[in-house]
Amino acid sequence: MMYKVITVDDEKLIKRSIHALILKNQTGFELVGEAIDGEDALQLCTDLSPDLVITDIRMPKMNGLSFIQKVKEMNNHTQFIVVSGYDEFEYAQTALRFGVVDFLLKPIKPDQFLASLQKVYHHLETKDKASKERSEWLWNVKVFAEELVSHIWLLEEQHVRTKMEEIHQQLLNKQVEEQTMKRLYTDLITYMKGELKNQTERMSDLPCIDERSLPDKEKNMKDFMVNLCESIINTVKEKRKYGHRKNILTVVSYIEEHFTKENVSLQEVANLVDMSPSYFSMEFKQEMGISFKQFITKKRIEKAKDLLHNPIYKTYEIAEAIGYGDYPHFTKTFKKCTGLTPTQYRKRIGL
Structure with a gap:
């Protein structure tokens, strides 16, 4: 450069x-x-x-x-x-x-001048590298936060633990100092707070999320994050009166098995639990924090991101596999949800 x-x-x-x-x-x-x-x-x-x-x-x-x-x-x-x-x-x-x-x-003196230039060049290269790494981490951490909050909102405790294992391993692979790792985890908590606020405006119902409580020792950071997520899950369970909304959870299980079908409709899932579509729609949003349509879209886009990591699939094949018969509609929806087209997403992850 x-x-x-x-x-x-x-x-x-x-x-x-x-x-x-x-x-x-x-x-x-x-x-x-x-x-x-x-x-x-x-x-x-x-x-x-x-x-x-x-x-x-x-x-x-x-x-x-x-x-x-x-x-x-x-x-x-x-x-x-x-x-x-x-x-x-x-x-x-x-x-x-x-x-x-x-x-x-x-x-x-030429030698002194060239040595000074070399010193400046090294300083600029170091700053540029740090800035690039920071930018890449912030993009990744936004994705991590979205995935974690999605698992929290769906009460998927095991998925939370698995995702935290993955995140922590990535940080270990970076071989960063503990102080830097703490700053990166602080970024993650900050993004999570933003995502949780997007899910519900009733933040007072959720545990106090204070990034300043993050431990200084690397070995304790992951457990702190898992405990934080589980604490939020427990609060969400209580808020929804967990166990008293079996009908909605039945539908959630059905959607998770059938969301790749192109024509999963509100009428179809409402019939499963003997509710009118309008009443079911209201109950579903109250229980899950997002609308039925948003839930289906979220599941499909999450699946699409997973499939995009595998280079053997073409993007139009992925669209069909997750229930989008209309490829332009898939591309438009993917960009709306992620800020990138499927092709740009692949480039971002190095494929």
């Missing part, structure tokens, strides 16, 4: 030397702009968002330290190397406090 760099100096010879060193060596940087003073450079930074700025400390219109401070306020991502014709320790100290990577004296 090539990173963008601009130079700020009123000495043409210095800028020419920097340009030549960047061009002649494989530094990982490309020069995208030059400025002679801080005001011009500030506009360049606004327009180009450079990854690195190489700047003089003494410039007309705006001194180098003021310029650095203003750029940092606009874009904290930008890195700086300061060059100066003066060996001024006070300037160097202040520059380093502002997060400047290096302070070099003129005339620029």
Whole structure:
């Protein structure tokens, strides 16, 4: 990856030397702009968002330290190397406090300059990798939270335990430190709280979910999560007066066996328990927290995501297998539920 760099100096010879060193060596940087003073450079930074700025400390219109401070306020991502014709320790100290990577004296020594570039490049690569990993985890954790809350809402305790085993193993595979693992689990709890709020507005009926209670030790984190999920399940059971709504649970079992049929209808399942469709629909939503249609769709999309992990199935075959005879309708529904088309979902999981 090539990173963008601009130079700020009123000495043409210095800028020419920097340009030549960047061009002649494989530094990982490309020069995208030059400025002679801080005001011009500030506009360049606004327009180009450079990854690195190489700047003089003494410039007309705006001194180098003021310029650095203003750029940092606009874009904290930008890195700086300061060059100066003066060996001024006070300037160097202040520059380093502002997060400047290096302070070099003129005339620029090629070896020192290239070493500074290498230091900045390594820093940018590390930040980009961490940012990418963070982004990937947040996407995964959203999916995990949706699946966990779905199992909680359907009172599937064994599925909760299995899913937590899977999540914890993924974190162990990352070989992250305990502090990082705790932060990742905190992300999961935060997303779960959001998903639970989507399921019901009666959050006061559910246990207090406080991510600050998460243990510091890795070996205790998974058990804490399982216990938290089971506590929520127990509350949901009580809230629904579990055991007194056998008719709805009978229908849930039927749907789980037959949701892949294209024509599973509200009338059909209402007939199973001798209810009118309108009354059944009301009872089902009160019991399960979502409508009959949403429940069917959720089951189908969960199954579709599972099948999409297997590259032998074509997407239209998956649509037919889960009860969507109309392939465009399947694609539209999948994107509405996941934010991605089936093809995009496969790319996201690396297939």
